[in-house]
Amino acid sequence: MFSYKSSMATPIRLLPREQREGRLREAGYNVFDLGADDVFVDLLTDSGTGTMSDAQWAAMVRGDEAYAGSRSFERLRAAVSEVMGFDRVVPTHQGRGAENVLYGLLVGEGDVVPNNTHFDTTRAHVAENGGDPVDCPVEGADDPDAEGAFKGNLDVETVRTLAEDVDAERIPAIVLTMTNNSMAGQPVSVANVEETRALANELDATFVIDACRFAENAHFVRRREDGYADRPLAEIAHEQLSHADALVMSGKKDGLANVGGFVAVRDSDLFDRAKQRAILYEGFPTYGGMAGRDMAAMAVGLREAVTEEYLEARVGQVERLGERLYEAGVPIYTPVGGHAVYLDAERALPDVPPKAFPGQTLVCELYREGGVRGVELGSFAFPGADRPELVRLALPRRTYHDEHLEHVVETAAAVLERREGIDGLEIVSEPENESLRHFSAELRPR
Template identity: 70%
Template sequence: MVAYKSKVVERIRLPSREQRTRALDEAGYNAFNLAADDVFVDLLTDSGTGAMSDDQWAALLRGDEAYAGSSSFDRLESAVADVMGFERVVPTHQGRGAENVLYGTLLSEGDVALNNTHFDTTRAHVANQGADPVDCPIPSAHDPDADEPFKGNFSLERARAVVDEVGAERVPLVILTITNNSAAGQPVSVENTRRVRKFADEIDATFVIDACRFAENAAFVTRREDEFADATVAEVAREQLGHADALVMSGKKDGLANVGGFVATDDEDLFERCKQRAILYEGFPTYGGMAGRDVAAMAVGLREAVEESYVEDRIDQVREFGAMLAAAGIPVYTPIGGHAVYLDAGAMLPAIPADEFPGQALVCELYREGGVRGVELGSFAFPDSDRPELVRLAVPRRTYHREHFDHVVETAEAVLERRDELSGLEIVSEPAVPELRHFSATLSPIESEAVTAADGGME
């Protein structure tokens, strides 16, 4: 059941195929370089792209823009305490600002950070401190067809092997990302969270939860973990987050805001250290690089994120979108995650080898065919990894309707029908930081025999 109605609409247009082809070429075959006005259905990310509620818009107008001691911060602090259970909050301009503050405080040269799976900016912030980001996913996380309820879980077997190899003294940080974005938005169980907490205590490490999609994760727990079958999303969220020493949060996901983030902890010493680093990089500790109105909107969004009507509708919409794609014969990662549907580009474009980036080729063809923008999360985004070749179609919150998803499905079907005509890509230029190359690298098509034949031959 849809839990809201539209009050404001935005007109969108589908550029012609010729315009889309030209835009793709000018963007260097990188969807991040496309102008938003040239995109018809934008599924690049769910980060800060959703529609805010009327209560959030009202909070914007009531925002307190005081440099210090803002009442908007008081409302955020109260929301974090009530919803997430932490009393001390350091606001930042967005999630990567929170990562900089927390991981810059906790990590030093030569350290190792363990995570169920590091996402791009998390990996980059760990590496930027001279530390080594090590992923500890469970084996089924890399199997798009495995039918398990919590494929986002942290592998304690893998983590203990790393500790045995490098020594516990080199592992000051254990991170649990919920839901596990790099593993197709798969949820993490509360039982796994408890076990990770115990493991972190065993090696005397700080246990951090990346809580960007904590409410979506809690909704999956109520559906899939028997202990919590009768619990509310809000109750599960408090239980799960309560096992951490600190949280890193992007308010642009389950804060339901267009900007913002924070670090939260009950550790007074860690709080003070983070606060001092935040002053250097983010701003005064009661605004953290945000306008007071945005702080106020995020405070409202945190409370809305754990409302049953909202989060159930959110999970069901993404699940239905995935079912539509699967029914059309499009290979998708299953079970469907919380914030996105992940297409299995390796299965969809089997003739394109990994070193020619089949996922990025699929991203480009979805745009060329129907003006649909997604993002590759395979060998292009994560070089030197053994992850599957995935394309993420992230669903902005409270934004798109059934007709938009119908268009995406029709676009994917058209791409699938002519997959034998498609060729891979090669990198033309890339930044010095490999963890972030998919944001700005440029590529060009590799001319293949199939494409040459389809074009009637080349002179």
């Protein structure tokens, strides 16, 4: 097993239970409003929360902060070309900036955008531009116990039927999220990528891959898809993206950086338009909301992300957490994905009715019990969607150790031991855009 040596340490502390309960009340039972110092093990997200390598820190020292024509941008563009196969790159401050740039160009009023499963900001950006975001997961994806090597795939026949119902001209883009974050981090097969490419050709639609976790996806392809067992991970990562017309990327995931993202496209006209929109919303096209040092760090991180040693350690740690939770009797979504373990809140808290948000209730109880912060990805985060009540425990990259994993397992098991006394939550206030309500809504115990 490949491991890392710590070069920097950050002290953390577990607040007394009484203080944790007070912090939870003050936060309106929404863990997004907890302070970082209130949290002992923070699994809210793996986005930008990981630990960078010494090579990335070294690259930051050499960052070029030129407003235009930065050498750091050239290094980032070269890394995107080498690792992902796209030469036309528009940097942004993070993934949602990339979504704003690209979907603001592709999506208009009355359009329909199919996706294997939209994540929260993707759904919101499509809707904000007047489009209808439609989830098209494969059969069994919403069943935490269903078997399947690639439960993150897009159901191409569902999209075909959708195109017949709404008129194909109303579908400007088909999006494939890789891995499928909203569906428990499940991977997408290369065969499904190829099928989606063919479908996009049929519908004359732009094929977009949300590539935030493309490296982790390549790891699963090599493990599970016929014909890839002996292929280098970097080669697989490159191939699976080769069929797309465009990428949106948060470098805070498989870019192994703390900030940043980009849009990458093949079409020269779309590239020119993306640069103009980026100037308006992000910054000049050779920095796009990022400092030069951050672009330099991401350029190194993209290359590190497709190495054998890194991916074995990364996915292996997530698997170990899943195995330990399962052995402790905590219901989880299987198979375990690449960046997070997803808890099945409906089975964990069977006495909490669906209207009382069992997922968000479990999130709050994990914090109350052991200072562990996760995030709900069920009916609270996706109102009106027919999906399982999941709680995501996302592991920051190269950050936590086995002792932290054991604490998470002990915390979850302790919550289950006292679950009969847990009643659920109700919403007190929420923002107008309900697609983003889980970031800022306030709740209270029923």
